[in-house]
Amino acid sequence: MKIRQLSVEGAWEITPQQHGDPRGLFVEWYRFDALAEAVGHPLRLAQGNLSVSARGVVRGIHFADVPPGQAKYVTCVRGAVLDVTVDLRVGSPTFGRWEGVRLDDVDRRAVYLSEGLGHGFCALTDDATLSYLCSATYNPAAEHAVHPLDAELAIEWPADGPRLSARDAAAPTLAQVRDSGLLPDYRACRSFVAGLRPDGMSYSDGI
Known part of the structure; x- marks a missing residue:
């Protein structure tokens, strides 16, 4: 397994070693110890999600309030996507x-994204299926979005006429979210991540 830090601080790309023969294939797609060594703490596994999208669908850019935020470990188990990480930490x-x-x-x-980063993707094939491991359960009151086609972000989505959900199509621009004060604070995110215990829990959880 090779782990490479991306140009966005707090995000990593993980390339597993595949073992195949005429019978099929075996791969360790997640190793908590290898990830913990790279990012400094284990990923707390609180929720698992599966997302299926048609070709040309764009989902995102989604982010959560920090604390507690929501770190994500994302892989594509069927088809292909362009997975996008955006640094939204002021x-x-x-x-x-x-x-x-x-x-x-x-x-x-x-791809592993730490707390405070924005996430989105574009499906490159029909039935593109993503698997997410998340550090926190879904909390709609703490979830937010930035419009994925915002000119300030200038994300180069590989789709002609990206297909968006009603929620994403109505999402505010980066400037609007920044002015509203909803974007995560960089220092607060760094402090939260630094306070994670060796088991991935926050010391403030009191568990």
Whole structure:
């Protein structure tokens, strides 16, 4: 397993080693110890999600309030997507920067995003299926979105006429979300991540 930090601070690309023969294939697509060594703490597994999208669908850019935020470990188990990480943390040296990684069922890469980062993707095939491991359960009151076609972000989506959900199509621009005070604070995110215990829990959880 190879783990490479992306240009957006707090995001990593994971490339697993595949073992195949005429019978089929075996791959360790997630290793808590290897990820913990790279990011500094284990991923707390609180929820698992599966997302299926048709070709040309764009989902995102979604983010959560920090604390507690929602770290994500994302891989594509069927088809292919362009997975996009966006730095939405005000005060971050990479604020507003995005990076895309192709996730597919050939190389079977994954992406890990730490708390405070925005996430989205574009389906490159029909029935593109993403699997998410999340550090926190879904909390609609703490979930927000930035319009994925915002000119300030200038994400190069590989789709002619991206298909958006009603929620994403109505999402505010980055400037509007920033002015509203909803964007995560870089120092607060760094402090939260630094306070995670060796088991991935926050010391403030009191568990």
